[in-house]
Amino acid sequence: MTRATGADDAVRDDGGKRRGGFPMFSAASEDGGPHFGRFVSAMRDLQDLAVSAAPDPEVFGAAADKAEELAAMLRPYAAEEGRSPANRSIGLPGRGSLLMLPWMLTGLEPGRVTAAGVFRRYHLGGNGAAHGGVLPLLFDDIFGMVTHAQGQPVSRTAYLTVNYRNVTPLEKELTVEATVDSADGRKTYVSGRLWDGGTLLADADALMVRLQPWQP
Numbered sequence: 001m002t003r004a005t006g007a008d009d010a011v012r013d014d015g016g017k018r019r020g021g022f023p024m025f026s027a028a029s030e031d032g033g034p035h036f037g038r039f040v041s042a043m044r045d046l047q048d049l050a051v052s053a054a055p056d057p058e059v060f061g062a063a064a065d066k067a068e069e070l071a072a073m074l075r076p077y078a079a080e081e082g083r084s085p086a087n088r089s090i091g092l093p094g095r096g097s098l099l100m101l102p103w104m105l106t107g108l109e110p111g112r113v114t115a116a117g118v119f120r121r122y123h124l125g126g127n128g129a130a131h132g133g134v135l136p137l138l139f140d141d142i143f144g145m146v147t148h149a150q151g152q153p154v155s156r157t158a159y160l161t162v163n164y165r166n167v168t169p170l171e172k173e174l175t176v177e178a179t180v181d182s183a184d185g186r187k188t189y190v191s192g193r194l195w196d197g198g199t200l201l202a203d204a205d206a207l208m209v210r211l212q213p214w215q216p
């Protein structure tokens with residue numbers, strides 16, 4: 001992950017633990033260890049099935065027993081922000097976070113970030129297409145990255161506008177790109193495009209604002 005430069009003196013540091021209102025990002029060692037990637041992959045399968053399975057009611061009872069057992073196993077290890085390998089495992093789809101889309105970065109340079117991946121059954125909106133709400137999630141995350149890659153500390157989204165040009169298919173490899181269009185002090189104006197091959201599915205633009213030292 002590219003380290004921000006140039007604007008560090010404008011943000012709170014808190015002894016190296018925080019920057020620009022966010023905990024300092026540090027990549028998880030070895031993507032969370034030998035089993036974390038498999039765990040996240042299995043959980044994504046479960047997410048797909050949780051929104052699609054239609055078994056006899058007793059099967060849900062047995063599944064609930066197992067889900068409760070799994071939650072009880074992990075609950076003692078719940079940790080504060082920035083400690084779980086989730087969201088910090090940069091070698092895993094979606095950095096190993098179930099909240100993030102299971103996409104991988106394909107390019108990261110100042111001013112431009114690209115990624116590729118699929119929307120899964122979990123992301124279904126209706127009639128076979130992705131839910132409209134997951135596209136802003138994809139754009140917001142890559143806009144954060146392109147702003148950071150440009151040299152700003154992690155910034156907050158002030159606004160984000162999405163234009164839906166074509167329905168977004170599931171289970172098909174898609175690509176997204178984000179670019180920095182202009183920067184003005186604390187403000188970074190960015191835009192992005194989601195593609196299915198040569199077909200533009202959506203485009204978006206946003207304003208990312210670097211936080212003041214006292215802002216959360």
Ligand SMILES: CCCCCCCCCC(=O)SCCNC(=O)CCNC(=O)[C@H](O)C(C)(C)COP(=O)(O)OP(=O)(O)OC[C@H]1O[C@@H](n2cnc3c(N)ncnc32)[C@H](O)[C@@H]1OP(=O)(O)O
Pocket residue numbers: 001025140141143144145148154155156157158159186187207209210211212215
């Ligand atoms: C490596 C890591 C990768 C992952 C990154 C993930 C990134 C995820 C980013 C997010 O999703 S953050 C969560 C969603 N966003 C928020 O919760 C933001 C909530 N809002 C705020 O915190 C404040 O409104 C904000 C910091 C955005 C701005 O508050 P300020 O008090 O600093 O704004 P100020 O009024 O000083 O405005 C600064 C400039 O921005 C402009 N501005 C602010 N909001 C605007 C807006 N909505 N539209 C247009 N312009 C806006 C404003 O006009 C002004 O322009 P000028 O300097 O030219 O005068």
